[in-house]
Amino acid sequence: MYIVQIASECAPVIKAGGLGDVVYGLSRELEIRGVGVEIILPKYDCMRYDQIWGLHEAYHNLEVPWYGAAIYCDVLCGWVHGRLCFFIDPHSDDLFFNRGCYYGCKDDNMRFAFFSKAALEFILRTNKRPDIIHCHDWQTGLVPVLLYEMYKYHGLDNQRVCYTIHNFKHQGIGGVDILWATGLNRESYYFEYDRLQDNFNPFALNLMKGGIVYSNFVNTVSPHHAWEARYSDISYGLGHTLELHNYKFGGVLNGIDCDVWNPEVDRFIPYHYSSKNLKNKAKNKQALREQLWLAHDEKKPLIAFIGRLDDQKGVHLVHHAIYYALHRGGQFVLLGSATEQGINDWFWHEKLFLNENADCHLELGFNEELSHLIYAGADMIVVPSNYEPCGLTQMIGLKYGTVPIVRGVGGLQNTVFDRDYDQDKPLEERNGYVFYQTDYSALESAMDRAIGLWYEYPQEFQKLVLQGMTYDYSWKNPGSQYLGLYDYIRHK
Numbered sequence: 201m202y203i204v205q206i207a208s209e210c211a212p213v214i215k216a217g218g219l220g221d222v223v224y225g226l227s228r229e230l231e232i233r234g235v236g237v238e239i240i241l242p243k244y245d246c247m248r249y250d251q252i253w254g255l256h257e258a259y260h261n262l263e264v265p266w267y268g269a270a271i272y273c274d275v276l277c278g279w280v281h282g283r284l285c286f287f288i289d290p291h292s293d294d295l296f297f298n299r300g301c302y303y304g305c306k307d308d309n310m311r312f313a314f315f316s317k318a319a320l321e322f323i324l325r326t327n328k329r330p331d332i333i334h335c336h337d338w339q340t341g342l343v344p345v346l347l348y349e350m351y352k353y354h355g356l357d358n359q360r361v362c363y364t365i366h367n368f369k370h371q372g373i374g375g376v377d378i379l380w381a382t383g384l385n386r387e388s389y390y391f392e393y394d395r396l397q398d399n400f401n402p403f404a405l406n407l408m409k410g411g412i413v414y415s416n417f418v419n420t421v422s423p424h425h426a427w428e429a430r431y432s433d434i435s436y437g438l439g440h441t442l443e444l445h446n447y448k449f450g451g452v453l454n455g456i457d458c459d460v461w462n463p464e465v466d467r468f469i470p471y472h473y474s475s476k477n478l479k480n481k482a483k484n485k486q487a488l489r490e491q492l493w494l495a496h497d498e499k500k501p502l503i504a505f506i507g508r509l510d511d512q513k514g515v516h517l518v519h520h521a522i523y524y525a526l527h528r529g530g531q532f533v534l535l536g537s538a539t540e541q542g543i544n545d546w547f548w549h550e551k552l553f554l555n556e557n558a559d560c561h562l563e564l565g566f567n568e569e570l571s572h573l574i575y576a577g578a579d580m581i582v583v584p585s586n587y588e589p590c591g592l593t594q595m596i597g598l599k600y601g602t603v604p605i606v607r608g609v610g611g612l613q614n615t616v617f618d619r620d621y622d623q624d625k626p627l628e629e630r631n632g633y634v635f636y637q638t639d640y641s642a643l644e645s646a647m648d649r650a651i652g653l654w655y656e657y658p659q660e661f662q663k664l665v666l667q668g669m670t671y672d673y674s675w676k677n678p679g680s681q682y683l684g685l686y687d688y689i690r691h692k
């Protein structure tokens with residue numbers, strides 16, 4: 201089988217969050233299973249060029265029709281830790297991908313509409329004929345639309361599309377100019393409720409909706425979130441569309457790449473360890489404390505948060521977790537970055553306020569290397585999300601023997617099983633703490649139980665750590681599920 205992934209991120213060369221991890225991890229797993237995989241990405245000026253090997257020009261002057269004229273692109277090619285990636289580099293005054301950022305520009309929908317079109321043009325012109333094109337999130341929602349309405353007639357008539365939604369919040373809302381620019385034109389045809397028209401704004405196009413309507417299969421990244429998306433308001437207005445297309449919609453739990461996220465081989469942590477050698481985890485805790493100037497106190501638990509500081513992640517609870525951990529005699533480390541000004545200012549304020557506190561460190565920004573040391577050094581990790589399609593940090597935490605304390609939503613519910621209350625798992629298979637409400641006391645009660653166990657019953661806590669480490673959240677299972685899906689849509 202031959203798969204082309206089209207995405208806006210691929211770790212570690214382009215990573216804003218979990219999407220990058222998934223594109224890389226899934227591609228690697230598929231290749232291990234003998235599938236040919238290529239990845240098409242934008243060539244951002246700010247991506248990590250040090251993570252690409254052998255970057256060279258693969259296609260010169262690719263002509264991409266745009267607004268009745270054309271934009272010429274060079275396509276570069278290189279290996280990102282063994283994965284073959286193509287980077288699209290348009291030459292135009294718009295400087296689509298030379299803005300010093302991945303997202304957050306006013307014309308994001310145009311930037312990624314162009315990327316979607318250029319990716320298909322590249323596939324067409326280079327005579328690539330993948331069995332499956334796998335697209336991700338709103339940025340590539342237009343790919344199946346362009347494929348079935350246009351490129352099918354130019355020779356891409358045998359390709360099937362799998363569309364994975366990692367976050368319903370961002371859907372790519374745009375105007376009619378997207379149709380004129382991409383050459384889809386026919387305004388009245390696309391502004392139909394059963395095509396791209398936004399479900400609530402009749403004058404807007406919704407790119408994610410296009411992805412859902414036109415793909416052969418659509419999935420989100422955990423079974424529970426697939427259920428939430430259909431039956432709650434978490435799909436941000438796309439619930440009815442999912443209902444109409446429910447025969448081709450499902451949830452596939454993400455995995456984590458155990459070459460990257462594995463305390464036995466992790467190249468970013470000073471002491472490797474496994475469940476048989478947990479003493480070295482304590483040494484990493486020591487190293488983390490030294491690096492972040494935290495006090496050394498054997499008895500104190502170290503609690504962490506790693507993630508985007510965004511409304512989705514339950515920032516009010518993250519903030520509360522810091523002070524509650526300190527109040528309960530623990531230490532806290534936060535690694536996060538905020539794109540929203542208000543949240544950014546808030547956490548900078550907290551950082552300055554807590555600067556002298558020897559039990560607490562807030563690191564604001566994106567730091568891949570430090571994140572590995574935190575997973576290895578912390579004793580617990582909090583994930584108090586408002587909603588969470590899958591969540592990778594709790595799965596990485598489990599692998600590193602860091603007990604997750606999570607809110608029971610989305611993929612968190614599929615992966616973390618409360619030590620005290622989970623009725624469906626025997627005691628020896630439980631792996632963390634779960635709370636459900638969004639108020640402070642819900643979080644406090646879960647943190648209380650975790651910290652209480654740490655202080656009062658250290659051996660029991662150790663047992664819980666080991667139980668978590670035995671869970672296999674690698675790409676093994678999701679890899680075979682995706683292969684099954686590809687096979688299904690290929691022969692349908």
Ligand SMILES: Nc1ncnc2c1ncn2[C@@H]1O[C@H](COP(=O)(O)OP(=O)(O)O[C@H]2O[C@H](CO)[C@@H](O)[C@H](O)[C@H]2O)[C@@H](O)[C@H]1O
Nearest residue numbers: 217218366507508536537565566567568588589590591592
């Ligand atoms: N400041 C920082 N510095 C260094 N590393 C950082 C960091 N902030 C986050 N990370 C890393 O980025 C990844 C984030 O994973 P999440 O599951 O939280 O994804 P996110 O919410 O971005 O994406 C969406 O997509 C993913 C993938 O499908 C879903 O799991 C998730 O629920 C959905 O919201 C982890 O590898 C984490 O270590």
